[in-house]
Amino acid sequence: MIIACEYARLKNKPYFGICLGMQIALIEFARNMLGLKGANSTEFDLKTNYPVVALITEWKDKTGKTERRTADSDLGGTMRLGGQTCILKKNSNVFKMYKKNKIIERHRHRYEVNPEFREGFNTKGMNIVGTSVDDMLVEMIEIKNHPWFLGCQFHPEFTSNPRDGHPIFNSFISSTIKTKK
Numbered sequence: 141m142i143i144a145c146e147y148a149r150l151k152n153k154p155y156f157g158i159c160l161g162m163q164i165a166l167i168e169f170a171r172n173m174l175g176l177k178g179a180n181s182t183e184f185d186l187k188t189n190y191p192v193v194a195l196i197t198e199w200k201d202k203t204g205k206t207e208r209r210t211a212d213s214d215l216g217g218t219m220r221l222g223g224q225t226c227i228l229k230k231n232s233n234v235f236k237m238y239k240k241n242k243i244i245e246r247h248r249h250r251y252e253v254n255p256e257f258r259e260g261f262n263t264k265g266m267n268i269v270g271t272s273v274d275d276m277l278v279e280m281i282e283i284k285n286h287p288w289f290l291g292c293q294f295h296p297e298f299t300s301n302p303r304d305g306h307p308i309f310n311s312f313i314s315s316t317i318k319t320k321k
Contacts, residue, residue: 162291232269245294253278288315
């Protein structure tokens, strides 16, 4: 997956990374553009020196109480699930796809982008174009000056169907067709 992602980035081919696919894009970019050799997700390597993707360690439960966990904690019931609001950057390609700056998309994951690396990604051209309402969680990424490179933490396939395609799938397919010509 990392090699395919790197190929798409270097050859300006469309890349659409959903959930783990977005995380792979971050790992590839960290290794090859930020120079962080061995960058990884703690899901694959707990001892990585550059955990660009890691477990969500703190969240609020339904009552508003803050819950915390470590890599050694029981992971049962710890996924980020269901519809979550995402704020889009107005100058992004995804803003053009959705034609609005606030969306709700369905999630199913427990690993997130490590906020320690956000500035480095942005500085080197991987733009964070969608975030949680509190701006703490990265929801969507794009690569500056790439014709079509998008990663999303959520699952757009959960709300797409053959008669009413999701805006991201529609844009991705269009871009892929243009690339083939």
